[in-house]
Amino acid sequence: MLNRDLIISTALEVIDRDGLDTFSMPRLATSLGVRSPSLYYYFEDKQTLLAAVARAIVSKTRYPPMEDSDDWVEWFVCISTDFRRRVLEHPNAAPVLLRYMPRDLFVEMYERTAEFLSRAGIPEDGQMVIIDCLDRLSIGAALTEATRTPEERRRIFAGIDPGAMPRLAGVVRANERDSEQLFADAVRIFLRGAAARSRNGGKDTTR
Known part of the structure; x- marks a missing residue:
């Protein structure tokens, strides 16, 4: 099931694999097997998601x-x-x-x-x-x-x-x-x- 943690971890996997320059919400949605609008239920926009990705990296310290x-x-x-x-x-x-x-x-x-x-x-x-x-x-x-x-x-x-x-x-x-x-x-x-x-x-x- 789609949830915030899954979206964040998958976003990080996509960035790790493909780089930040090519990262987009549609690309992430494809990796998750969903449509882009589904992501906006959890994150207002791409910037909000990237802020959550940064938080996920730092919180592992x-x-x-x-x-x-x-x-x-x-x-x-x-x-x-x-x-x-x-x-x-x-x-x-x-x-x-x-x-x-x-x-x-x-x-x-x-x-x-x-x-x-x-x-x-x-x-x-x-x-x-x-x-x-x-x-x-x-x-x-x-x-x-x-x-x-x-x-x-x-x-x-x-x-x-x-x-x-x-x-x-x-x-x-x-x-x-x-x-x-x-x-x-x-x-x-x-x-x-x-x-x-x-x-x-x-x-x-x-x-």
């Missing part, structure tokens, strides 16, 4: 219990990397998140995050920097990665000419991390730096 974590940095790393994985499971649908990111899903988590950061000794002003910047870092990194081909995701800085760019080629050869591990380390570096700066009264401690 797993949040580890705060009570089980003694390391607030790694708690954030777990959330950020899992969000990245959920987006990369549906790279063709990633552009939907640019327009329909369901921010309301994060509001309750932001409240819990503020409590967690307070227990970690991070001042309130520093908490705002961490919450806002980590949000931007995670979303930006996931969407950027989604635009790359599977081959590009497997290789870091593909197509480097060692003769023309010897230093960068050396950096790439020395790297033993995959793209997810690099992202996780970037999150760690940001969080530790932001925490140190916040605890130092907002002063730059890197100089």
Whole structure:
């Protein structure tokens, strides 16, 4: 039987298979074996459906219990990397998140995050920097990665000419991390730096 969940999951399957540019309500209706008007009983228009698709992707992100974590940095790393994985499971649908990111899903988590950061000794002003910047870092990194081909995701800085760019080629050869591990380390570096700066009264401690 036709229902909202079936329509959303099938829409995501169609976008995964055929891409977002060719996605349409008639194409979706054909995949479901129904006529287009049947879809409008559940969704006002294509935009409303795409917003629901974005929500379905983001809602799969797993949040580890705060009570089980003694390391607030790694708690954030777990959330950020899992969000990245959920987006990369549906790279063709990633552009939907640019327009329909369901921010309301994060509001309750932001409240819990503020409590967690307070227990970690991070001042309130520093908490705002961490919450806002980590949000931007995670979303930006996931969407950027989604635009790359599977081959590009497997290789870091593909197509480097060692003769023309010897230093960068050396950096790439020395790297033993995959793209997810690099992202996780970037999150760690940001969080530790932001925490140190916040605890130092907002002063730059890197100089």
